[in-house]
Amino acid sequence: MSKQLVMLEHGSGGRASANLIEQLILPAFSNRYLAPLADGAILDPIPGRIAVSTDSFVVDPIFFNGGDIGSLAVNGTVNDIAMCGATPKYLSAAFVLEEGFPLADLKKILSSMKKAAKRAGVLIVSGDTKVVPKGKADKIFINTTGVGSVPFGLDVGPHAICEGDAILLSGFMGDHGLSIMMLREDLGFFAEIQSDTAPLNGLVCDCLAACHVHALRDPTRGGVGGALWEIARASGFGISIQESGLPVRPQVESACQLLGLDPLYVANEGCLLAFVPEGEAKTALKIMQNNPFGKNAAIIGRVTKENKGQVFLETRAGGTRIINPLAGELLPRIC
Numbered sequence: 001m002s003k004q005l006v007m008l009e010h011g012s013g014g015r016a017s018a019n020l021i022e023q024l025i026l027p028a029f030s031n032r033y034l035a036p037l038a039d040g041a042i043l044d045p046i047p048g049r050i051a052v053s054t055d056s057f058v059v060d061p062i063f064f065n066g067g068d069i070g071s072l073a074v075n076g077t078v079n080d081i082a083m084c085g086a087t088p089k090y091l092s093a094a095f096v097l098e099e100g101f102p103l104a105d106l107k108k109i110l111s112s113m114k115k116a117a118k119r120a121g122v123l124i125v126s127g128d129t130k131v132v133p134k135g136k137a138d139k140i141f142i143n144t145t146g147v148g149s150v151p152f153g154l155d156v157g158p159h160a161i162c163e164g165d166a167i168l169l170s171g172f173m174g175d176h177g178l179s180i181m182m183l184r185e186d187l188g189f190f191a192e193i194q195s196d197t198a199p200l201n202g203l204v205c206d207c208l209a210a211c212h213v214h215a216l217r218d219p220t221r222g223g224v225g226g227a228l229w230e231i232a233r234a235s236g237f238g239i240s241i242q243e244s245g246l247p248v249r250p251q252v253e254s255a256c257q258l259l260g261l262d263p264l265y266v267a268n269e270g271c272l273l274a275f276v277p278e279g280e281a282k283t284a285l286k287i288m289q290n291n292p293f294g295k296n297a298a299i300i301g302r303v304t305k306e307n308k309g310q311v312f313l314e315t316r317a318g319g320t321r322i323i324n325p326l327a328g329e330l331l332p333r334i335c
Contacts, residue, residue: 241300
């Protein structure tokens with residue numbers, strides 16, 4: 001392509017649009033569903049019940065330690081489908097591009113999405129591209145919609161949680177949110193903190209095959225604390241977690257202390273919360289730890305009939321602390 005920046009004409013539906021699609025987008029996502037370039041994709045039937053999720057990604061900066069907006073968009077929607085107990089199958093991808101955005105950066109993002117989709121075992125089958133004048137957006141926004149299948153008879157969600165359930169967290173808290181914040185604040189001495197963005201559908205599949213999983217949630221915005229509060233409210237049970245059992249990287253804990261943040265509320269994009277019967281907790285933990293995306297898993301708490309709708313943290317000092325949702329936005333534009 002002769003022009004090295006996104007131009008308004010790339011969103012016009014004319015020759016420039018066709019070139020963008022044929023030279024950048026199709027080579028990245030080519031498959032038999034996308035190839036006709038119709039207004040929609042005609043898909044083969046999938047067994048079971050249909051799960052659908054959509055999400056928009058506006059992360060700033062768009063490239064960060066451990067990933068970029070492209071891999072984040074694929075992984076984020078794959079994980080939302082997986083948290084329903086579903087196997088993700090197909091994605092759509094829609095791009096809002098700012099005039100003047102470098103085509104080299106777009107190509108890099110498309111390549112990242114291709115790799116992420118292959119890793120998750122999904123196909124990008126439909127999409128859209130829009131271009132807005134310079135200053136009317138911030139570089140690139142991506143919307144992804146996912147479709148997957150849930151086996152008949154599988155019922156996963158807060159409504160299925162039972163008293164005594166063990167709560168497992170599959171990885172370290174706060175890695176993604178802190179990786180973004182370190183770039184924004186130019187704190188180079190914490191440069192080793194990487195986003196944990198990853199597809200979790202394989203980990204979920206492993207857990208569902210070995211255990212009676214009652215509920216799943218990926219603690220993105222609002223972090224582990226926010227996700228647990230939402231689940232407590234939805235389930236009608238209380239939740240008790242132990243501070244000593246919460247997995248946090250030392251450098252993340254140090255960075256949070258420096259910035260006045262609580263790791264409980266810092267976002268992840270590559271770990272999940274799982275609620276399983278107490279008697280299956282050790283089995284579930286072993287299954288998680290045998291998966292590359294769950295090797296740092298830990299049992300962090302349990303479901304109780306006391307303090308319904310609330311989350312309590314048992315501190316290392318022997319006290320208790322109520323975990324409430326945050327007021328306001330802790331880290332804007334992290335996904």
